[in-house]
Amino acid sequence: MCDPRIIVALDFPDQVEALELARRLDRSLCRIKVGKELFTRAGPQLIEKLMRLDFEIFLDLKFHDIPNTAASACTAAAALGVWMINVHALGGKKMLLACRESLHQKNTKLIAVTLLTSLQREDLDEVGLFDTPAHIVQRLALLTQQCGLDGVVCSALEAAQLRSSGLIEEFLLVTPGIRLADSGYNDQARVATPRQAVQNGADYLVIGRPITRAAEPLKVLEKISREIYFV
Known part of the structure; x- marks a missing residue:
């Protein structure tokens, strides 16, 4: 599988646990996501170590x-050689265009966050976005496409x-909030199973705890891979 659709979220507090988990995975079946907490603690050196394991990094x-x-x-992020980075679409058109231009002639993909999957209608009302999550996401996605980014x-x-x-068709949809049918929602609100996500048109699935907290992460990764490639 030359273009793995699963992105494993290494949401660990330190690089020791993150690297240990990464070494238990199959790089032909997944890419790796490094988020704010882990990157803040471990820095660019972690990205280099993961890339030496032949993983592509989001x-x-x-x-x-x-x-x-x-x-x-x-x-600066693209200079690390990562596969994909992201920005917030709520930063607006000028910011999105500036970010897109900054990556001109670089191979790093640039996507935009629409709304965090932890947010529900009442959360949006509290910050003055008086609309449904679905409508806001649609407007932000179309704006992101107009600005030339690779997806949302x-x-x-x-x-x-x-x-x-x-x-x-080429506009990428990257979907977090993926949960197995028998796992809890944790701090996510708008969630789906891997099969549902692919059937709905997702290109890449960001999956954390169902894999990283499993007793046998590789077996879970292999199971999900089989599930989504034969939808």
């Missing part, structure tokens, strides 16, 4: 700042609607 730092600062951060992060529950809303 550096999930969700940049959201004034256009020049966000663009400079994207340039969205809930798997919204992927089907986005696929029918005018997005080009």
Whole structure:
């Protein structure tokens, strides 16, 4: 499988646990996501170590700042040689365009977070976004596409609607909040199983605890791979 659709989230507090888990996985079946806590603690050296294990890295730092600062951060992240980085779509058109331009002629993919999968309607009302998550996600996804980014992060529950809303086929949908049928939701609200996510049109599935906290992570990874490749 030359383009693994599973991205394993290494949401660990330190690099020792993260590297130990990574060594138990099959790089032909997955990519790796490094988020804010782990990157803040371990730094770019961890990215280098994971790349030496031949993993492609999604550096999930969700940049959201004034256009020049966000663009400079994207340039620095791409210089690490990672496969994908992300920004917040709520940063607006000028920021998205600046970030896209900062990666001109670079191979790193750039996607935008629409709404965090932990947010529900009442959370949006509290910050003044008086609309449903689905409508807000759709508007932000279309804006992201117009700005030339490679895709968005969205809930798997919204992927089907986005696929029918005018997005080009090549526009990537990266879906966190993936849970196995027999696992809990934890701090996610808008969740789906791996099979549901792929059926809804997701390109890549970000999966953390169902794999990283399993007694046999590789077996769970292999099981999910079989499930999503034969939908």
